[in-house]
Amino acid sequence: MTNTATAAPKAPEAGFATEPLSAVILKSLLDKLNISVSTGALNQACQHAQQEYAGATPTQRMNAVLKTLKITQVKVAQLRWSRFDQRKLPAMIFYQQQWQLIERDAERQLLLTGADNETQKLDAEEIEEALILWLQVLPKSNPEGKTSIKESIAARLVLSEVFKTKRWLLDVVVATLIVNLLAVMSSLFAMQVYDRVVPTLAYATLWTLVAGMGIVMILDWSLKTIRARILDSLSCATDKSVTQKVFDHVMQLQLDTRPRSLGTLAAQVGGLDSVRQFFSSGVIFALVDLPFALMFIAFIWVVGGSIAWVYLLALPIAAMLGWVSQKRLRKLLKQQMLRSNERQGLLVDTIQGAESIRTNNATWRFSEEWKSITASISGYNIRQKAISNFATVTTGTLASLTSVAAIVVGVAEIEAGNLTMGALIACSILGGRVIAPVAQSVQYLVQWQTVSQSLSMVDQVLKLDTERRADQSLLMPDEPPKQIGLENIRFSYPNSPIQQLNIAQFNAQAGDRIALLGSIGSGKSTLLKVLAGLYRPSEGRIRLGQADLWEIDPRVVSDHVSYLPQSVHLFKGTLRSNLTLSGVASDSHLLRVCESLGIDRIAADSPNSMDLVISEGGEGLSGGQRQLVGLGRIFLAQPKVWLLDEPTASLDNESERQVMTALRAYVKPEDILIIATHRPALAAQMANRIIVMQQGKIVADGPADKILPKMMVRPQKAVSAGAAAASNTDTAPNPRSSNGSSAQSGEDTV
Numbered sequence: 173m174t175n176t177a178t179a180a181p182k183a184p185e186a187g188f189a190t191e192p193l194s195a196v197i198l199k200s201l202l203d204k205l206n207i208s209v210s211t212g213a214l215n216q217a218c219q220h221a222q223q224e225y226a227g228a229t230p231t232q233r234m235n236a237v238l239k240t241l242k243i244t245q246v247k248v249a250q251l252r253w254s255r256f257d258q259r260k261l262p263a264m265i266f267y268q269q270q271w272q273l274i275e276r277d278a279e280r281q282l283l284l285t286g287a288d289n290e291t292q293k294l295d296a297e298e299i300e301e302a303l304i305l306w307l308q309v310l311p312k313s314n315p316e317g318k319t320s321i322k323e324s325i326a327a328r329l330v331l332s333e334v335f336k337t338k339r340w341l342l343d344v345v346v347a348t349l350i351v352n353l354l355a356v357m358s359s360l361f362a363m364q365v366y367d368r369v370v371p372t373l374a375y376a377t378l379w380t381l382v383a384g385m386g387i388v389m390i391l392d393w394s395l396k397t398i399r400a401r402i403l404d405s406l407s408c409a410t411d412k413s414v415t416q417k418v419f420d421h422v423m424q425l426q427l428d429t430r431p432r433s434l435g436t437l438a439a440q441v442g443g444l445d446s447v448r449q450f451f452s453s454g455v456i457f458a459l460v461d462l463p464f465a466l467m468f469i470a471f472i473w474v475v476g477g478s479i480a481w482v483y484l485l486a487l488p489i490a491a492m493l494g495w496v497s498q499k500r501l502r503k504l505l506k507q508q509m510l511r512s513n514e515r516q517g518l519l520v521d522t523i524q525g526a527e528s529i530r531t532n533n534a535t536w537r538f539s540e541e542w543k544s545i546t547a548s549i550s551g552y553n554i555r556q557k558a559i560s561n562f563a564t565v566t567t568g569t570l571a572s573l574t575s576v577a578a579i580v581v582g583v584a585e586i587e588a589g590n591l592t593m594g595a596l597i598a599c600s601i602l603g604g605r606v607i608a609p610v611a612q613s614v615q616y617l618v619q620w621q622t623v624s625q626s627l628s629m630v631d632q633v634l635k636l637d638t639e640r641r642a643d644q645s646l647l648m649p650d651e652p653p654k655q656i657g658l659e660n661i662r663f664s665y666p667n668s669p670i671q672q673l674n675i676a677q678f679n680a681q682a683g684d685r686i687a688l689l690g691s692i693g694s695g696k697s698t699l700l701k702v703l704a705g706l707y708r709p710s711e712g713r714i715r716l717g718q719a720d721l722w723e724i725d726p727r728v729v730s731d732h733v734s735y736l737p738q739s740v741h742l743f744k745g746t747l748r749s750n751l752t753l754s755g756v757a758s759d760s761h762l763l764r765v766c767e768s769l770g771i772d773r774i775a776a777d778s779p780n781s782m783d784l785v786i787s788e789g790g791e792g793l794s795g796g797q798r799q800l801v802g803l804g805r806i807f808l809a810q811p812k813v814w815l816l817d818e819p820t821a822s823l824d825n826e827s828e829r830q831v832m833t834a835l836r837a838y839v840k841p842e843d844i845l846i847i848a849t850h851r852p853a854l855a856a857q858m859a860n861r862i863i864v865m866q867q868g869k870i871v872a873d874g875p876a877d878k879i880l881p882k883m884m885v886r887p888q889k890a891v892s893a894g895a896a897a898a899s900n901t902d903t904a905p906n907p908r909s910s911n912g913s914s915a916q917s918g919e920d921t922v
């Protein structure tokens with residue numbers, strides 16, 4: 173167990189706010205970030221920023237420099253070295269009264285380079301309080317929104333499902349081949365009738381031909397129906413399997429890397445619908461029919477000679493039209509989809525936060541935001557519709573033009589004696605079969621843009637890390653863990669340079685009852701989530717029992733470690749289904765837990781008892797009742813490690829007492845209990861060991877009876893008192909303090 177105490181933060185180095193940003197250092201940093209900029213322009217921008225923003229912070233001046241240089245892909249953050257996530261180097265540092273470049277060399281040693289190009293190696297401790305300016309290069313957005321099928325994970329997923337069995341492909345190709353050959357029969361029928369039946373009025377021949385055509389039509393109808401059925405069932409099966417895979421991926425996402433905007437995430441996953449619609453809307457017919465266009469042209473050549481040229485000329489024009497339209501649509505659709513996802517996120521946020529919006533009189537603000545997003549979506553929509561309508565109408569006109577041109581050429585051929593009237597009519601019928609799939613393909617090229625944008629949205633979700641690698645062989649220890657600990661843990665949220673946890677050593681043994689104290693934002697919840705295996709630290713190791721927690725099967729981890737979040741989420745269902753989320757608790761166990769925690773009173777107040785209906789989003793229970801349900805879940809799970817984040821924050825005194833009693837009864841002597849709380853009274857009642865956190869670090873760790881009394885004295889200085897107490901304290905945990913007197917007066921929060 174560690175006993176760490178850090179000094180209070182030192183004052184920032186004088187002069188940091190006014191010292192000009194060094195153009196030389198900034199140039200080196202931008203070069204390292206692969207952002208090219210001319211030295212002259214950079215010098216001018218730095219001078220301009222210094223003159224215009226003389227008294228401003230370094231961040232404001234850096235932003236001014238970037239704005240002058242028109243560098244938009246970079247965000248600036250300013251923070252102390254002690255909170256900086258060192259993996260995010262290089263950066264600029266204000267040290268020894270000057271701006272310098274800080275990076276790591278090949279041996280991972282910290283290296284400072286000054287404006288004079290002098291370099292020096294140094295240790296992290298020397299620059300603990302120095303100021304860092306960090307430039308975050310935002311991922312390059314793909315302005316064209318181009319997603320190649322090869323790069324797209326979602327597209328590969330869909331295609332691998334579509335082609336899992338290839339039998340259907342053969343069936344569809346054979347059916348299509350026959351359907352197209354039958355189309356040739358229809359044109360031959362027309363030719364025979366015009367050339368042989370009409371001149372002689374040979375009815376016997378006509379009836380024979382009609383009988384033949386009857387068989388052809390029945391065959392055509394049957395094959396088309398079978399082909400559609402095959403493709404429909406294929407698209408349903410693909411849809412089922414792909415959406416399931418994406419849903420499972422979302423369920424296994426590493427929680428700290430999950431995007432913060434959940435409404436947008438939901439919209440991204442919903443994008444799969446347009447992919448499914450595309451694949452089930454008959455695109456495969458158009459694709460399969462497309463090569464037959466060439467076959468029909470060949471047939472027209474045989475029957476009508478030079479008429480074939482007309483169609484051969486129309487083909488590339490139609491293809492060009494489709495290609496140009498989809499190219500123009502690409503960028504528009506991407507913008508439209510991004511805004512649509514944003515709107516979906518706003519809708520979810522507004523519905524969830526309706527109470528806060530109303531009570532803060534903020535309805536107008538959200539309404540304005542909605543109006544502005546909708547206006548831009550409509551703008552994109554109108555432009556997109558104009559392009560696709562142009563493509564559709566122009567292809568239609570092209571089809572008519574082609575058929576007029578074919579007739580004109582045909583008339584000339586008839587005059588020259590190269591063609592009969594029947595052959596001209598047969599060519600006209602076949603010509604329709606050339607233009608139709610090409611026109612359809614233009615539509616699909618246009619539609620493909622929507623699909624490829626949806627695919628790239630789904631891709632963004634599929635690219636997020638899952639909690640375990642797919643190829644990882646996981647441990648399944650059969651012994652329950654007797655300890656949980658951290659070694660050299662550092663944690664920061666993605667895209668944030670701030671280190672939210674920095675803990676060299678922490679160990680909790682069986683029997684430990686730990687209260688985690690610290691001011692708001694000090695990292696208590698983050699620590700509990702890291703211990704629960706919900707957040708993956710960027711560095712270091714979490715030991716659960718003898719193994720690394722991230723090497724253990726997550727189901728085994730959840731069996732042994734339970735975490736109660738600060739705000740408990742309830743799901744649509746009943747009180748019972750919300751308590752027994754995993755569905756493994758027996759009724760008698762459930763009833764005992766409900767009685768111990770007072771949940772039975774919630775059930776008793778409802779006519780439906782334990783079947784009390786909970787609606788989507790957990791509406792139907794009060795804040796305190798939700799917290800009891802959350803506790804109930806953990807009591808039912810009976811874990812070895814109990815991680816409770818402010819478990820009684822929403823409870824009244826009576827319920828809190830009941831929960832405390834229940835905790836004493838249910839937490840077994842060999843279990844580990846860690847409670848994050850702002851209430852020293854709660855800590856005094858439950859804990860035999862106190863840990864105090866500050867800025868993501870453990871600043872005090874020791875027996876409750878040594879640390880708590882000092883914290884009760886001046887709650888406003890609790891954290892530093894805790895740190896001071898710890899520095900005078902034995903490092904071994906003491907048995908639980910019996911000194912309840914300090915607890916009684918300790919209703920203050922820490």
Ligand SMILES: Nc1ncnc2c1ncn2[C@@H]1O[C@H](COP(=O)(O)OP(=O)(O)OP(=O)(O)O)[C@@H](O)[C@H]1O
Nearest residue numbers: 665668672690691692693694695696697698699738
């Ligand atoms: N999803 C997130 N992304 C980025 N930063 C976050 C995120 N969640 C929390 N933080 C930051 O991490 C820091 C630690 O937060 P944490 O919730 O662990 O604090 P805490 O000690 O539990 O606070 P409280 O007592 O208010 O619950 C805070 O500064 C917070 O702003």
